[in-house]
Amino acid sequence: MIKSKRHFVIAFTLLITTTFSFANETIPNITDPGDSLKSAPENWFNLDPTADKIRGVGTERAYKELLKGKKSKKVVVAVIDSGIDIDHEDLKDVIWKNDGEVAGNGKDDDGNGYVDDVHGWNFIGGKDGENVDADTYELTREYVRLNKKYKDVDPASLSKKEKVEFAYYEKVKKEYEESAKSAQEDYNYIVNFYESFKYADRLIKAYLNTEDLKAEDLSKINSTDERITQSKSLLELTIANNLTEEVFNEQLDYLTDQVEFGYNPDFNSREIIGDNYEDKSEKIYGNNDVTGPDATHGTHVAGIIAANRNNDIGIKGIADNVEIMVIRAVPNGDERDKDVANAIRYAVDNGAQVINMSFGKSYSPYKEVVDEAVKYAESKGVLLVHAAGNDAKNLDENTNFPTKTFKGSKKAAKNWLEIGALSWGDESNFVGSFSNYGKKSVDIFSPGVDIYSTVPGSKYQAQNGTSMAAPVAAGTAALIMSYYPDLSAVTVKDIILKSSVKFGDLMVNKPNEEGEDTKIKFSELSSTGGIVNVYEALKMAESMSIKNKKR
Template sequence: MEFNSFPVSTAVDFFRGLESSALNGITPGSTIDTALDIGNLDREFSFRDSVSPAEPLDVFSFSLRGTGTLAIDLQSLSADADLYLVRDFNGDRLVNNNEIVAASERAGNASESIRINNLVPGQYFVFVSQYQGSTSYELKISADVWQSSTINSFSPLYGFGLVDARAAVGMALGQSLEAVPDRSSDVPSNFGDLNLIDVPAVWERGITGKGVVVAVLDTGVDINHPDLKDNIWVNLGEIAGNGIDDDGNGFVDDRHGWDFGDRDNSPTPGRERGAEHGTHVAGTIGAKLNGITTDNRGNRVEVQGVAPDATIMPVRVLGGRFGNTADALARGIRYAVDNGADIINLSLGAGMNSPVLRSALTYAEERGVIIVAAAGNDANRGATVPSFPARDAALVDVGIAVGAVDRDVNIASFSNPAGTVLGEFPFVVAPGVRVLSTLPGNRYGTLSGTSMATPHVAGLVALLLQANPNLTPSQVENILIATSRNPALLA
């Protein structure tokens, strides 16, 4: 069942009466007022019942006293039923899509499963919903709770705070990293942003993102830029220019990635407005650590990526005849996953959720690929939560959402906040105001946006994966949450 498919009035009636209730019988009710109240979830809860067209909904409630990992399984199905975790964030006794914390909607009689790391204390509701036919089921709910003091406090503006590369990589290594002096330059540089998130201390340990592949799904990347060309991904299974799909991946001559905007093997920028965006993002992630360079006009500049030895996989999904669609983005995500990306940078946003896009994001997460997505630039237009696909970090526990701050760690006026209605989820901030980086044609320039903040975090994740290649997406999220700094506490 997709809640987006309900008319608003139907969805409201369907979930009417959302608040705490006591157990009035041994069977779950169809509203929260008659829900089966499990109480504090301090042990595994198991329950058997059934749903049918006549009685399509069973509702359970439980309380979580500390932050922890939640597991919910719906098994032994003979027909299609779906599973939802809900929290009434605004207390209005109604549920909208933003209050669906997680969902599992597999087809047919496949078992449903929800896993959430770092679920915060509070009261939650589990909905078992009939979709097609009648079925009995077995529901299991359990939680592994740890002390909430180990997790940073969550801010509606900053989420868990400003990322800290030195602390994060130290946690991944299981040891502390020594502080080093801030880097500086006599020419225009991006060292101010790198110093802000303590990147140079990680470089001092020889950790530069080497061996980690970061896919940049964007407007294309200038693969010949002097600061990028040595870090561009090469498909070793493909012979360039022979017109043959040598590696059998379905893409002919994709030596350096793929262009889903024009459906060809040249994932470089087009001529449309904003085409430099992807090259700028790529530079923040992986511009080479090569000192002062000279641009196409003879100006001296020094730009270095957070992970200057990471490999950049260009995938163009914005621009061209077929770009700027959920289908192009979903295809780009699957291409990146299938061709060896470890991290996918999504410095982009969509106006609404798309099932095809969410399926691709889940495809990546299930295969251990880490999604880092921009929160959006609509705060000045009233946005109170991240845009899609970053919002799926909250709704379906896929990816890391990133907001933008300036050099003084003030939230950028344009940056969508973490908000309050989605609860706590992987949301961090990074530099995103007047960020200096690479532009096509051996140029350099400054851009602002959560699009500029996101590659700082993607680059940091590359450092984490070099430090500890066995980290899972959830472990990376946990490290970022535990080590990010509350801006209110920064000197």
């Protein structure tokens, strides 16, 4: 997912620039912890470039100057994600309720095929209430599928068609083996680093005879013992970069999931679900647990779109008259094409007007199934908003599925917005360093760095990712539809793109994962070269709505 594969922006970057050796360990120096540890302006994504001098989308200004006293219509936004905490203090009043369903009676009251789907549906759950948490990556699944067929085959014996697939298999095999090996090495590295950190912490505390070690205590150490000096240096680095035990554990959990599940060819999550996975026409499976085992990502996304603007607690979402339909289809790993297609169809059939999709992956073996669902949404006038991904790659040359272009065709869905992640700083911190981009493939950028939003347990947290940028755009679309219900999904999409704020030939740091200072024109990162702006979009929507009424 975005948290894609669970892609999230890891809180620190480890680079071996200097080594410290003791206790049979090699300890690396630690450098730039990244955007997530810098201080962003509060509520910055809702602020305005003109009124507040902050590169947000102008939400607050729009409510104050353009929407005051105006009437709006309820809009349903489907969030296809990991699940949502529907009892969150800032979300419980904006969660969609299926009025045709009687909660808890074990019946399909509205006849849509899904039993007790009161707030949405969970396509990665089993009939007995179990849920998929972790899953494999699509790369792993493709490797397993093809390896059964080609592991011991003689390439010379293959037909012309089979040779094409065999070449694809060799590519997948190479990528899988390299990725699995890298994940294991990273895991071992973090474990060793953490052990060295704990060793250093114990040693210095014993040396200073204290259990409450503070940063200033380290400056008092004056020793020629190599173990002491190395331990002191390591602890100074970890303190300077806020590398707490919580951060270490988060990174370790991420890598553990990669090793034990993501790249594990023997793991099969579908045993929990109990569907016939090979039957891509199958639609009725799963359960009604829309929260699931880990709803952090989906809850954060939902808050950006629709956190209650009128309760004087927590945060304020973009849109003030929407309901969030919860559809769980994204595990801790890669989502599956069958589940994504069914999630889109469920959203459309149950009244969603906007669908947010903050997930993505590098392979899509059943893309045609997703394409048909996208076309179905297009035929019903539903807008799809998709996060561009967090690999710092050019999507004109790489792929982050699902995509707006259809398999085997140059045609693209007209009801699709592809969103890159904007940051809040100067030219060196203008876009998220992790964000995918593409002059042809990405439509527009919106805030996606240090976005403070809802997380489970009625808590709040700042997160980074195009996963955060997409709901800013989805919320903007829902807001326009709410106040201008006569405008179609395609028109709303066009309004968002045409009203975007441009920055001419401004040179910014090109997204990259290595922290290199490489400049590029911001206008080259997307087809519009622009940034979502609620204020300007609503002004254009007003103008277009008036024109529609005069016709």
